Amino acid sequence: MTDLEEAASADHRDGGEVLIVTGMSGAGRSTVADALEDLGWYVVDNLPPQMLRPLLDLTELAAGALPRVAVVVDVRGRDLFVDLPEVTRALQRSRRQVRTMFLDASDDVLVRRFEAVRRPHPLQGDGTILDGILLERERLAIVRESADVLIDTSGFNIHQLATRVIELFSAEDAARHTVTVMSFGFKYGLPPDADLVADMRFLPNPFWNDELRALTGEDEAVRDYVLAQDGASDFLDSYAAALEPVLAGYQRENKGHSVVAVGCTGGKHRSVAMARELAARLSALPGVAVRVKHRDLGRE
Template sequence: MNPPILIISGLSGAGKSTVLRALEDAGHEVVDNLPLSLFDALIAGATSRPLALGIDSRTRAFDAAALGQRVAALRDSGRDARLITLECSDDVLIRRFSETRRRHPLALDRPAIDGIRAERELLSPLQRWADLVIDTTELSVTDLRMRIAERFGGGFSPGLTVTVLSFGFSAGLPRDADLVFDMRFLSNPHWDITLRPLTGEDERVSAHVAADPLYAPTLDKIDDLVTSLLPGYAREGKAYLTIAIGCTGGRHRSVAVARALAARLQAAGQNVALVHRDVAKQAGDAAVVAGDPLTESAKRRDGGGQ
């Protein structure tokens, strides 16, 4: 049986090295900065271990369209090949290059933004073939490693992998969400002084949210909708689906509903990863981003109630 193949690409500074290290820790054989001229030979001589290949604009004679066509050819031949691309906002990429004092590989003698824009245009053809786009704008190194471990720590899963993601609207919409559901109409535990310090992972908070008359019918309808859509996504060859459940701060209602939905999908036999993006925020505080994106320094931003 041929080993599965992960091809990691995307913007410089978006976290590709972090992803490759996490995959190596998960048991993948990792090759970074692979020239496309060696691609076919490496695939042909692959071992029984899953492969993770880092290929981006630094690669000699890089051609996004040619890479996408190689991925498509592997799939057509029956190989389990998936293309993962990393995305990030311009301002965060500029800050990362400034903090690390690295030069952008496409702008060695010009401002980083020039290289970022050129690279976006260079990589744009990959969107056609990408199985998964991970936006690292709001992710710390630890968050990104956890996200990779959740999806690939146990190897490749057949069929569609669903991520149920709780989040707070005060920190912005998840950029990689496929479906978004708003829970801000439910009774808010934030206004109960005894529940405010807790999160939706606590049974007392879950019970408070579930006591809202709209909770049960809403969860049933979301479950029915998602369940009806999953076969279509799988039929179209989609490998990953992210369902985002939001409330104001991402600590209480969204967490409780995301847990309940994930449990239902798991009980139905679906491969599910549960992620709480904003649950680490302190109750009553301004919105807190868990670590400066792809650094370990803590930053705070203004936000609202939970």
């Protein structure tokens, strides 16, 4: 039994999923790594195959804190890369769920990509870019043949490739976009990170009601007062409907987070009540996770 096989058969705790990302240089490994990281994977780039087992041993010691690990392995590892098939087979005998993703693209597309970034192919040496591509394709033939997931990126831009990765590796019930609905007071300034801003100063201000002045939009009395005003419910219905295609578009474009700011004069009554109601409506949208933040609540 080889050292690799002995390591694989050792008594390890059950681990999570492991994805080995490899493939042709210029086929999109960096884009895939970024997309996986956005999905919550722990990503390690340019790791020699021989270091896979020690890395996974360390992640198992994290006691479930790193359930999904993605490792980018490629010809930048030079002579060490030739051991990848043997290492992968050994890992697959362990208790970890190990899969290999191979990224490919046509030769002419790869040539254009290298020319666009004005960088040499890592294997071209004194030859041409195409010489390097052909040599790499020869070295990777056995890895490509045994890959669990094969993606041809010839017709993809970086956004389309990221979308494909998200489709493959997102949990079925996972949110594709997180929106923060933030209440604020205009007198304290606009939130600098707001993507969209709505102004609630078209509604009567509960501040001028002696019974409501000391309360906030989180209190039921203020909420009922604000929602009973003309135009409040119509605004909420219309604005939520208007945001639906925007948030769906954010998901298609892989924009992971946005801030919808809802303002009133002091950020205490109207904006707080309306932000909560808007968030409740947006939470029903598919693929959207909603958080509520009251930026200026509690200020004097």
